[in-house]
Amino acid sequence: MPDSTNTDAPSRNATRGRYRFREYHVTTVPDPLALPGHEAVCVTGEEHNCGAASGTLHTPDELTRWIAAHCAQTGHELFEQTTRILLRAEPGAWQ
Structure with a gap:
């Protein structure tokens, strides 16, 4: 049922469009100049x-x-460890 309050609005078409997306491929390489970072939190x-x-x-x-x-110092025994490294993105080609 059309919206009687907005008669100037275009009507929706029931057909569907097909869209194709290309992928952009990127390779990540660790940055050789950056030091890795290690961190622990007592949980x-x-x-x-x-x-x-x-x-x-x-x-x-x-x-x-x-x-x-x-x-x-505390007798605590459970830790969560995080390791971080810097990555350099090397762009690839469109496909």
């Missing part, structure tokens, strides 16, 4: 997580030392 706790964070460290050994020190 030990019953009511809530401890939340102590190591901050960004640049080697896995530094992160292990921070975890060991926190564990020795």
